[in-house]
Structures are given as C-alpha cells and as structure tokens.
Amino acid sequence: MGKYDSIGQLMHLPLENIDTLDSVYESEFVVDAAAESILSTDGRNWIPLIVKETGDYQYQVVANHFIYAVVSQANLERVWCIIIESDEKLIEQAKILAREIDPKINLATASGDSILSALRYLEAQPGSVLKGVNVTVAANRIEEAKRSKWSDLTPITKLKCGITKGKKLDALSKVFFIAAPPPPPPAPEAVSLKKASEAQIFERLNYLSTYSIGDLDHLDLSELAQLFFITDKSKWKSLNPLTKMDCGIDAAKLKVLKMVFTL
Secondary structure: OOOOOOOOOEEEEEHHHEEOOOOOOOOHHHHHHHHHHHHOOOOOOOOOEEEEEEEOOEEEEEEOHHHHHHHHHHOOOEEEEEEEOOOHHHHHHHHHHOOOOOOOEEOOOOOHHHHHHHHHHHHOOOOOOOOOOOHHHHHHHHHHOOHHHOOOOHHHHHOOOOOOOOHHHHHHOOOEEOOOOOOOOOOOOOEEOOOOOHHHHHHHHHHHHHOOOOOOOOOOHHHHHHHHHHOOOOOOOOOHHHHHOOOOOOHHHHHHHOOOEEO
16 A cells, blocks of 8 residues: 555554554543443444554554544454544644644634634633633733734733733633744835835835834825825935934834835
8 A cells, every 4th residue: 555545535444553642531431331332333433533644554543532442442353544644734633623632723813703712712611710801801902912923922911901921821822822924025126215206105115014014004104105205305315304204203113114215
C-alpha cells in the first residue's frame, strides 16, 4: 500500500496494525460497558476510528480515541477506520469534530459575536473561573480594542473588563489564540510631497492606515490628503512643518510618513 493510497476511505483494518500516542481518561465502567455493547450486537464499531498512515499497513489514531479504547477492550480483530491525510490542520479539524479538543478562534480578527459566544462557552463550563465576569461587557471591550497589534492575550487584563492575570486569563487560551497578521505588501514608491497629486497622497496615507502603520486610523485621510496637497510647501526644507499643522501628525507619525513621502 503506497502512502496516501487510501485517503478518505472507510477500511476494515487489523487492530494490531493500529497504535495510539494518546490515552483516554474515561471511567472503566463506561469503556467496559461500551465494549460489551459492541460484542453483544454485531461486533462492529459503527463510529470509525480516524487514523493516519505511518507506514505500509501501519496506522496511528488521530481522533476518536475513545473508540480505540473500547475496541481494544472488546479485543476486536479488525476495526472500521477512516484514513486521514497526515496534515496538522486536518488532524486538528478531526479532533475538534470528535470533541477531543476545543476549537479556537484568532482573537486578532474575531468578530464581536464570536468573542461573546466563546466567552459564554467558557462561562458555562463546570467550575468556570469566569463566573462573576460580565462576559457581555468583556466582549464589547475586547472587540473595541486594537487587537491587530496584539502579540498575546495579556492586553485583555488592561481593559478593565473583569479578566485579570492568572486563572481567568489562562482560561481564555482554551478558545482564543493570537495569530500575527501577514506582512503588508510593499509600500508604494515614495513621492515628493511638493509634486504629488492629491490622489497619490491619499493612496499612501491609505496604505499606512490599512496596514496599521503609524496609528493613522483615527484621522480623516481624505481631509488630510487634501490639506497636504493644498498647503504651500514652496519654502519647506523638510517634512517637519507637518507636525505644526494641527492635523494630528506628531513626531512619531512623521517618522512613518517619511516611508512614503519625500520633500
């Protein structure tokens, strides 16, 4: 059997050719009773194991580990399995569908509804450390935060939403993760602010704002581009006068503007 020859197929495989790296923390009673249920019917596991191929006629369980424990207890010679490609993302999906791990969402880009739904899920868990936290308020404050610049979940503790460092913050890692955004495309070629058209100025300001470079989000880019365009710059010797135009450009933003503008 070649590698990946049987991807997606339902196969009746010898149990002795299947191993597992994970243990099942289920009561002995449940495993024994489930094994007896298989043996007293048709000796068939109607919910298949999800396995990946590790060699010729060799397999490893990647999801439905409870089923593996049961068929092992029942001492079946062959078990029904579905072969999955040995891909980390696909295996994670199988574990999520088998309810063996919790799904996670990227908090850097998640919608407010998704954040609230995830917090409510955590709140509903037995012994949840989020009991007493107003998850609606917490979700609103997280949604309003500039999450695209976060590198981890720690900034949540500064939002005054009832989620503090320690167990409460740690609990959030069960359903949230932070993925760094992809790098922005190359910046537009720098243009002379004395010679650039209003459209060229706006294009460059919009690039900086779109990719969160220089904290220009709160500025009206159209008005700013128009102001830069119509201002008399004939006597300027540098871009420093931009910081004196009372338009929201300070020294830090000026440094960023120099990425796309020259004099």
